[in-house]
Amino acid sequence: MEKKLALKNLVSMEDLSKEEVLQLIYRAQAFKGGASTPSCEKIFVANLFFENSTRTHRSFEVAENKLNMKVIEFDATTSSVQKGESLYDTVGTFNAIGVDVLVIRAKEEEYYNELLQSPLITASLINGGDGSGQHPSQCLLDLMTIYESFGHFAGLKVAIVGDLRHSRVARSNMQMLKRLGAELYFSGPVAWFTPEFAEYGTYLGMDELVGLVDVLMLLRVQHERHTSSSEAAFSKEEYHEKFGLTTARYEKMAPQGIIMHPAPVNRDVEIASSLVESPKSKIFTQMTNGMFMRMAILEAIVRGRSLEEAHDGNLN
Ligand code: CP
Numbered sequence: 252m253e254k255k256l257a258l259k260n261l262v263s264m265e266d267l268s269k270e271e272v273l274q275l276i277y278r279a280q281a282f283k284g285g286a287s288t289p290s291c292e293k294i295f296v297a298n299l300f301f302e303n304s305t306r307t308h309r310s311f312e313v314a315e316n317k318l319n320m321k322v323i324e325f326d327a328t329t330s331s332v333q334k335g336e337s338l339y340d341t342v343g344t345f346n347a348i349g350v351d352v353l354v355i356r357a358k359e360e361e362y363y364n365e366l367l368q369s370p371l372i373t374a375s376l377i378n379g380g381d382g383s384g385q386h387p388s389q390c391l392l393d394l395m396t397i398y399e400s401f402g403h404f405a406g407l408k409v410a411i412v413g414d415l416r417h418s419r420v421a422r423s424n425m426q427m428l429k430r431l432g433a434e435l436y437f438s439g440p441v442a443w444f445t446p447e448f449a450e451y452g453t454y455l456g457m458d459e460l461v462g463l464v465d466v467l468m469l470l471r472v473q474h475e476r477h478t479s480s481s482e483a484a485f486s487k488e489e490y491h492e493k494f495g496l497t498t499a500r501y502e503k504m505a506p507q508g509i510i511m512h513p514a515p516v517n518r519d520v521e522i523a524s525s526l527v528e529s530p531k532s533k534i535f536t537q538m539t540n541g542m543f544m545r546m547a548i549l550e551a552i553v554r555g556r557s558l559e560e561a562h563d564g565n566l567n
Contacts, residue, residue, distance in 0.1 A: 257555040261548055262363040262378040263385045264427045272427060276395045278547040279540065288546065290319045291553050296352040297323040297345050300379065301338065304356055306514060306538055307379045307388065311354045314545035318553075323350055342366055346374045352552055353377070360384040375552045383417045383476060388548055389513050390423035392541035394431075396533050397466055399540070400509050405432030410460050411452075413470030413494065413521055416443040417477070420513045421470060425451045436460055439470070439494045442482075457493070461500045461508075468511045469496060469521040487520045496522045501529065509533050 256274045260266070282288065296315050300308050315322045323345070332341060338357055345353055355363070356379035363381065366372050380386045394404075401407055409428055415421045415437060425435055425448065435452025437444050444454050461467065472483055472490065491497065496510065501523070510522070510532045518524035527534055
């Protein structure tokens with residue numbers, strides 16, 4: 252009988268083996284294909300977002316509702332965070348009042364280490380993004396989208412383009428894609444191609460890159476993470492011409508090539524606005540896949556808790 256995936260936490264792609272990634276993709280695909288959803292009505296979940304989000308926050312919320320979880324509202328702008336409460340104490344509070352699963356986004360990289368080491372906190376943690384560190388649910392939905400398009404990872408040529416240095420999406424994806432056997436390329440402003448990326452793949456200019464790769468993953472320029480205005484010392488138009496997917500470059504893409512972007516998209520900067528919904532674009536498919544992938548992640552977490560607490564009955 253097929254072994255079902257069970258996870259206690261998901262904070263980094265380093266938590267997952269290749270086999271576990273594929274199990275999550277298969278399960279998310281099954282949900283997308285209409286597989287019946289388990290009912291997790293005994294599970295309390297809260298989404299603690301300390302950084303802005305539309306996709307991650309709301310697609311977790313839809314996924315939680317589809318699994319019949321009890322979703323406890325949290326808004327950092329009206330919570331006791333405004334009175335100076337720390338992330339640790341906010342999480343400790345949700346844990347103390349009986350919330351089982353916490354989806355957290357925060358600007359501090361690896362904020363989760365302190366929480367995982369605490370004997371107080373027994374709730375499961377899902378990292379919805381930690382600064383420029385990791386974004387595992389985004390990586391998994393990206394992998395699902397690539398797998399849906401090509402049916403494999405080994406030998407695929409994948410380019411990650413743009414604000415590499417500040418991108419948790421780039422970091423999570425390059426690590427797992429390399430383990431899965433993809434060939435990695437990078438582009439964008441050279442200053443953002445730091446040595447950690449050079450270990451994973453080859454830098455090429457955009458004009459050389461676009462015709463070569465199967466997957467063109469564009470990244471948002473993350474002005475909010477730049478420490479000085481000189482980090483992005485170009486106009487939107489200059490960036491688009493040098494590093495963006497222009498309509499002229501689109502015409503040079505390989506016939507099988509797909510365009511990805513985690514969004515939000517800066518239209519006419521990373522990608523020409525007219526290309527966001529072009530035939531090669533998977534940008535909105537990524538969002539749809541994200542909801543199904545988050546269902547698969549939550550299901551695996553609930554199963555992990557059931558096994559750990561030895562009170563099976565939440566899932567079978
Ligand atoms: N891709 C992504 O993480 O989007 P949000 O910031 O809207 O969640």
